[in-house]
Amino acid sequence: MFTARAPSRLLRPVIGSVHRTISTFTLPTSCPSCKAALASSVPACLKCGTISTVPVDVNNYSLLGIPYEPHKFALDEADLQKRFRRAQxxxxxxxxxAKGEGKKDVAQDLSSRVNDAYKRLRDPLSRLNYLLELNGVALEATDKLEDEAFLMKILSLRDDIDEATEREDVEATLGETQENIENALEEVTKHVSEGNWAAAKSASVRLKYLEGVRAAGKEWIQENE
Ligand SMILES: [Zn+2]
Incomplete structure (x- = not known):
C-alpha cells in the first residue's frame, strides 16, 4: 500500500473574509513496490499488482494528473480524456x-472516483461549479441573475424559442445562445485566472441561464422533428 506524498504546496486564496486552503497533493508517479513508472495518475501498478486508495481530499485535478495551476478553467479536453482513459x-x-483479496474493492473505489472526477471536469459548467466549490463560493440553486439587462436577453431568447414555428428560427436562436455562452466562458476563464471568484460566480449564474435556453432549443428541435 502506498499513500500520497505530503502536500507539495498549499494555496491560500482569499475570498472576502473567507480563507480556504486547497491541498494540492501529488500522487506518486512510480510504484513504491516495484519502482516501475505508473501508467496513469492513479496508484495502480499492473506490473506487480500493487493498488492503493487515494486520500479523500485529493482533488479531481490531482486524481487525473492535471495541474491545478496555472490554468484551472481552460483545460485541454482531449488531454483530459486521454488521462481519464489511462486511469480507468x-x-x-x-x-x-484475480489479483488478490480486497484488491477489486480498492479498484472499484478508485474507478468510481476517476469516473466522478472526469464527469465533473469534462463539461465546462460543471468544471466551473467544481472550481467555485473548491474556492468556497459554491453555486446555489437559489442564486439568481442580478443583471437586469441580461435577464431581459434571456427572456427574449426563451420567447423566440417558445414562439418559433420554423426549425431555422430555433437554430438561429441557438446560434446566438452559443455565442453568448462562448463569451461567458471567456469571461470566466479570465476571472478564474485572476482569482476573482465573485465575478466568476456571477458569470457562472449567467452560464446556467444560457444553458437553460440551449436545452429548451434542443428540446424544441427534438419534439418537432
Ligand atoms: Zn509495481
Missing part, C-alpha cells in the same frame, strides 16, 4: 478481480 484502464475492477 489502470484501475478497472475486472482487471483486479
Amino acid at each position: 484502464a489502470a484501475c478497472h475492477p475486472d482487471v483486479w478481480t
Whole structure:
C-alpha cells in the first residue's frame, strides 16, 4: 500500500473574509513496490499488482494528473480524456478481480472516483461549479441573475424559442445562445485566472441561464422533428 506524498504546496486564496486552503497533493508517479513508472495518475501498478486508495481530499485535478495551476478553467479536453482513459484502464475492477483479496474493492473505489472526477471536469459548467466549490463560493440553486439587462436577453431568447414555428428560427436562436455562452466562458476563464471568484460566480449564474435556453432549443428541435 502506498499513500500520497505530503502536500507539495498549499494555496491560500482569499475570498472576502473567507480563507480556504486547497491541498494540492501529488500522487506518486512510480510504484513504491516495484519502482516501475505508473501508467496513469492513479496508484495502480499492473506490473506487480500493487493498488492503493487515494486520500479523500485529493482533488479531481490531482486524481487525473492535471495541474491545478496555472490554468484551472481552460483545460485541454482531449488531454483530459486521454488521462481519464489511462486511469480507468489502470484501475478497472475486472482487471483486479484475480489479483488478490480486497484488491477489486480498492479498484472499484478508485474507478468510481476517476469516473466522478472526469464527469465533473469534462463539461465546462460543471468544471466551473467544481472550481467555485473548491474556492468556497459554491453555486446555489437559489442564486439568481442580478443583471437586469441580461435577464431581459434571456427572456427574449426563451420567447423566440417558445414562439418559433420554423426549425431555422430555433437554430438561429441557438446560434446566438452559443455565442453568448462562448463569451461567458471567456469571461470566466479570465476571472478564474485572476482569482476573482465573485465575478466568476456571477458569470457562472449567467452560464446556467444560457444553458437553460440551449436545452429548451434542443428540446424544441427534438419534439418537432
Ligand atoms: Zn509495481
